[in-house]
Amino acid sequence: MALEDYRRKRRFDVTSEPAGDAAGRKRTGRALRYVIQKHRASHLHYDFRLEWNGVLLSWAVPKGPSISPSVKRLATQVEDHPIDYADFEGVIPKGEYGGGTVMVWDKGTWTPEVPDVDQALRRGELKFTLRGRKLKGSWVLVRTRGLGRGRPSWLLIKHRDAYAGDADITLAEPLSAVSGRTLAEIARDEGGDVALAATGDP
Ligand code: MN
Numbered sequence: 140m141a142l143e144d145y146r147r148k149r150r151f152d153v154t155s156e157p158a159g160d161a162a163g164r165k166r167t168g169r170a171l172r173y174v175i176q177k178h179r180a181s182h183l184h185y186d187f188r189l190e191w192n193g194v195l196l197s198w199a200v201p202k203g204p205s206i207s208p209s210v211k212r213l214a215t216q217v218e219d220h221p222i223d224y225a226d227f228e229g230v231i232p233k234g235e236y237g238g239g240t241v242m243v244w245d246k247g248t249w250t251p252e253v254p255d256v257d258q259a260l261r262r263g264e265l266k267f268t269l270r271g272r273k274l275k276g277s278w279v280l281v282r283t284r285g286l287g288r289g290r291p292s293w294l295l296i297k298h299r300d301a302y303a304g305d306a307d308i309t310l311a312e313p314l315s316a317v318s319g320r321t322l323a324e325i326a327r328d329e330g331g332d333v334a335l336a337a338t339g340d341p
Pocket of ligand 1: 178180184186199237
C-alpha cells in the first residue's frame with residue numbers, strides 16, 4: 140500500500156487535492172478515520188474510504204451505500220489515498236483526473252470486527268463497524284471474482300442491526316456532513332461547474 144498510483148494520476152500544481160506525506164502517515168493512539176466522498180466526476184459515485192496502515196483504502200461505489208441488508212452495492216477498489224484526503228471537499232479542475240465536484244458526504248471513525256485486517260483484506264471479507272454522522276453499525280466488504288476496468292470488485296453490504304433500514308439514505312441525507320452544502324453549492328462556492336454538479340443532487 141502506497142501513494143504512487145494516487146500521485147501519478149494528479150498534478151498538484153493544478154488541483155487542490157492533498158499530495159500526502161512521502162510514505163503515508165501512520166498514526167497511533169487515535170481512532171481510524173472513515174469518510175465517504177460524493178463525487179460528481181464523469182459519473183456520479185461515492186468514494187468509500189477507510190484509514191489503514193497510514194493511508195485511506197478506497198472503493199468507488201457507483202450507487203452509494205444502502206442501509207438495507209438485502210441490497211448489495213458494487214464497490215470497485217481504487218488507489219489508496221492520503222489520510223488528509225478525508226478533509227477534501229471542493230472542486231477538482233476540469234480535465235484533471237477525477238475532475239468535478241467533491242462533497243464530504245459522511246465522516247467518522249471505524250473499527251474492524253476481525254482480529255487481522257490485512258488477512259481479512261487478502262481473503263476478501265472485511266467486517267467492520269462504522270461510527271459516522273450518517274452511517275452507523277455493522278457492515279461488510281466482500282470481494283467478488285469479477286474485475287471492473289481491471290480493478291478488484293467488492294460488494295458493500297449492511298449487516299442487520301439497529302441502524303439498518305429501508306430508507307434510501309443517499310436521497311434522505313443528500314447534504315455535506317461538514318458544510319451542509321449541496322454539490323451545486325460546493326461548485327458555486329469553489330468555482331466549479333454548477334450545472335453539472337447539480338445533476339448529482341436529488
Ligand atoms: Mn472519485
